[in-house]
Amino acid sequence: MYQTGIEIAGIKKNYKSKTILKDITFQAKRGSCVGLLGGNGSGKSTLLSIMAGVLKSDAGSFLYAGEDLLQKKVLAEKVIGYVPQGNPLMEELSAWDNLRLWYSKEELCRELESGVLKMLGVDEFIKLPVRKMSGGMKKRLSIGCCVANNPEILLLDEPSAALDVVCKERIYSYLETYKSKGGIIILATHDTQEIELCDKCYILKDGRLKEYQYDGDIHHLAGCL
Amino acid sequence: MKSFLVYFTMQLKRIVKIFPTILCTTLLLCSVLGLGVAMLLQADGEDERQLKVSVGLVGELDTYMGYDINVMLDVLSSRFGAEFVSVTEKEARQRIHNGTMSAYVLLPEDLVENISMGKNDKPITYVTSDGKRGISGIVMDEVVTVIAELITCPQSSIFGMQNYLRDVGREDEIWQATEELNIIYITALIDIYKMGDREIIGMANQVSTAGYYACSVVVIFLIMSGLNCSSLFSGNKMGLCKLLVSKGQKVGNQVLGEYLAYFLLLLTFFCMVIAVVLGAASAGLFSVPELGEMNLGEMLLFVLQFIVVVGVISALQFLVYEMVEGVVSSILVQFILAVALGYIGGCFYPLSFMPEGLQLLGGLSPVGAALKYADLCLVQEAAWKELGLLVIYLVLFLLLTIWIRKRRVENEAAL
Numbered sequence: 184m185y186q187t188g189i190e191i192a193g194i195k196k197n198y199k200s201k202t203i204l205k206d207i208t209f210q211a212k213r214g215s216c217v218g219l220l221g222g223n224g225s226g227k228s229t230l231l232s233i234m235a236g237v238l239k240s241d242a243g244s245f246l247y248a249g250e251d252l253l254q255k256k257v258l259a260e261k262v263i264g265y266v267p268q269g270n271p272l273m274e275e276l277s278a279w280d281n282l283r284l285w286y287s288k289e290e291l292c293r294e295l296e297s298g299v300l301k302m303l304g305v306d307e308f309i310k311l312p313v314r315k316m317s318g319g320m321k322k323r324l325s326i327g328c329c330v331a332n333n334p335e336i337l338l339l340d341e342p343s344a345a346l347d348v349v350c351k352e353r354i355y356s357y358l359e360t361y362k363s364k365g366g367i368i369i370l371a372t373h374d375t376q377e378i379e380l381c382d383k384c385y386i387l388k389d390g391r392l393k394e395y396q397y398d399g400d401i402h403h404l405a406g407c408l
Numbered sequence: 409m410k411s412f413l414v415y416f417t418m419q420l421k422r423i424v425k426i427f428p429t430i431l432c433t434t435l436l437l438c439s440v441l442g443l444g445v446a447m448l449l450q451a452d453g454e455d456e457r458q459l460k461v462s463v464g465l466v467g468e469l470d471t472y473m474g475y476d477i478n479v480m481l482d483v484l485s486s487r488f489g490a491e492f493v494s495v496t497e498k499e500a501r502q503r504i505h506n507g508t509m510s511a512y513v514l515l516p517e518d519l520v521e522n523i524s525m526g527k528n529d530k531p532i533t534y535v536t537s538d539g540k541r542g543i544s545g546i547v548m549d550e551v552v553t554v555i556a557e558l559i560t561c562p563q564s565s566i567f568g569m570q571n572y573l574r575d576v577g578r579e580d581e582i583w584q585a586t587e588e589l590n591i592i593y594i595t596a597l598i599d600i601y602k603m604g605d606r607e608i609i610g611m612a613n614q615v616s617t618a619g620y621y622a623c624s625v626v627v628i629f630l631i632m633s634g635l636n637c638s639s640l641f642s643g644n645k646m647g648l649c650k651l652l653v654s655k656g657q658k659v660g661n662q663v664l665g666e667y668l669a670y671f672l673l674l675l676t677f678f679c680m681v682i683a684v685v686l687g688a689a690s691a692g693l694f695s696v697p698e699l700g701e702m703n704l705g706e707m708l709l710f711v712l713q714f715i716v717v718v719g720v721i722s723a724l725q726f727l728v729y730e731m732v733e734g735v736v737s738s739i740l741v742q743f744i745l746a747v748a749l750g751y752i753g754g755c756f757y758p759l760s761f762m763p764e765g766l767q768l769l770g771g772l773s774p775v776g777a778a779l780k781y782a783d784l785c786l787v788q789e790a791a792w793k794e795l796g797l798l799v800i801y802l803v804l805f806l807l808l809t810i811w812i813r814k815r816r817v818e819n820e821a822a823l
Contacts, residue, residue, distance in 0.1 A: 198822040232821035235654040260656040269647030273418065275425040275640070284418050285655075312425075329651060 188212040194243030205390035216368040218381030225387045227371035235265035264334030270325045274314040285331035319350030419669035433636045464500035467515025511536035562593045615783045618696045623782040624755045634725035634742040641729040642738035646820040674722045713785040717778040723805035749775040
């Protein structure tokens with residue numbers, strides 16, 4: 184196992200008599216981004232859900248600093264930030280109220296002034312109700328909610344799907360900064376722009392993971408999925 | 409615990425944010441329900457007047473007996489549930505066809521002669537149409553029996569007395585004796601309602617009619633309130649649920665936090681409705697005898713006991729929110745469920761009006777048990793059995809909601 188990273192080893196998952204994941208194993212170093220590529224229904228979201236502790240695996244481990252995060256739930260809650268595909272926001276409430284679910288008042292003020300929320304530009308629409316926000320604003324706010332308490336591992340499920348270029352750039356910029364500070368990013372994606380952020384890519388197909396070197400050839404990538 | 413409280417507070421905030429909308433919808437619902445009840449009560453009053461069904465009398469009414477019948481009907485007309493009209497048989501049949509007459513009584517041609525001969529073997533015939541069977545038909549049968557008794561028995565005694573006086577050669581006393589018997593007869597008719605007292609024991613579950621209506625309206629209002637919050641709770645965002653689980657907020661805690669907030673909302677509405685009901689009762693707009701007999705402490709206890717009903721109904725509605733995705737579907741399902749449960753639970757008609765099987769089913773249904781519990785609390789009777797049933801329902805609904813939420817999160821995460 185990498186002493187300064189994470190190791191996923193032998194993760195298996197069956198669901199409704201269907202094998203979704205077969206012996207998934209990979210590693211990620213600190214300050215790196217690992218991309219999980221795959222077609223729809225290939226199991227990317229399932230793998231991220233297991234890593235985030237939302238879903239139980241049938242077998243396997245998720246090692247971090249010598250601890251199995253699949254067993255040590257309290258530690259996992261602290262070190263993992265999970266950005267699910269759907270936005271985790273309450274539409275009736277403002278950005279501030281949504282963030283208050285995850286941050287204390289002091290933390291929130293600090294992060295809005297000079298921290299991650301400032302970097303994501305959430306301070307620009309802090310009083311706006313979620314229902315009046317654009318897709319990009321919602322996604323930035325979602326990431327802001329999920330990275331409360333500065334987690335060391337960030338699991339993102341298609342973070343920039345259906346967003347405009349400006350918004351994507353803002354999110355990528357944040358992710359680059361997060362990486363540079365030693366954070367580990369696991370990214371499930373279809374997006375070629377997002378793939379370029381990744382230091383290492385894996386393709387998930389038929390429940391198995393295979394390393395993939397993206398060289399900008401989208402046709403080759405499509406053929407592999 | 410801290411994160412649970414924060415989540416619960418957020419749910420309250422969500423409710424507060426859209427409270428004006430919910431309040432407007434609730435007021436609209438209240439107005440519709442209030443209007444419905446007012447129309448129902450007015451219809452009841454009109455029904456009472458309309459219940460005075462028209463009955464034709466066909467036969468020899470121009471004889472001495474006819475005179476007596478007319479006297480009797482004049483004296484008693486305001487007391488019978490029926491209005492008697494002297495008509496020919498053809499006219500009576502025509503009126504029945506037109507629907508302006510419910511039935512007619514055919515007095516046989518030689519009824520008087522038979523009675524004067526001391527016989528009563530010519531039956532009085534009651535004629536009605538098929539459509540008049542049912543409860544009104546049964547009532548009419550009873551009315552005819554009573555009329556037949558009222559007509560034939562006194563007439564038999566008068567004719568018997570006249571025959572006796574003739575037989576013993578005291579013919580000169582006949583008219584005086586007849587007059588005396590007629591006076592006794594008419595006096596008896598006038599005093600007919602002094603012959604006994606009636607006691608109305610109420611419609612169902614030992615409560616008065618007004619008490620039954622009051623409890624039913626509150627329960628209907630509560631089950632209908634589910635429509636208002638469909639936009640808030642139905643089709644829960646799985647993104648938030650998954651994130652909460654990953655941060656250690658278990659599905660049970662999520663459901664409990666949301667349910668408690670919804671329960672408080674429904675409790676607020678319940679307090680508003682109770683305030684309106686009590687206000688209207690104290691203003692004399694209507695009277696609920698059971699409430700009138702309560703002191704302040706008992707009234708407070710009744711309101712507190714009713715909270716269990718609010719809890720069960722809110723848990724049921726919350727379960728529906730969890731089961732149905734989409735606001736429109738949720739509103740539809742909540743409405744259909746409210747009407748169906750209201751009907752079989754006895755909110756629209758007392759359960760005693762229903763067939764036996766439905767009575768049993770209705771009594772065991774959440775709304776039926778809730779209504780019976782509320783009725784028994786209103787008359788300050790012990791309702792432990794119903795309370796136990798309601799607590800079982802409350803726990804069952806919450807467990808089912810948690811189970812469904814877990815399944816949904818798992819499904820979403822695994823696909």
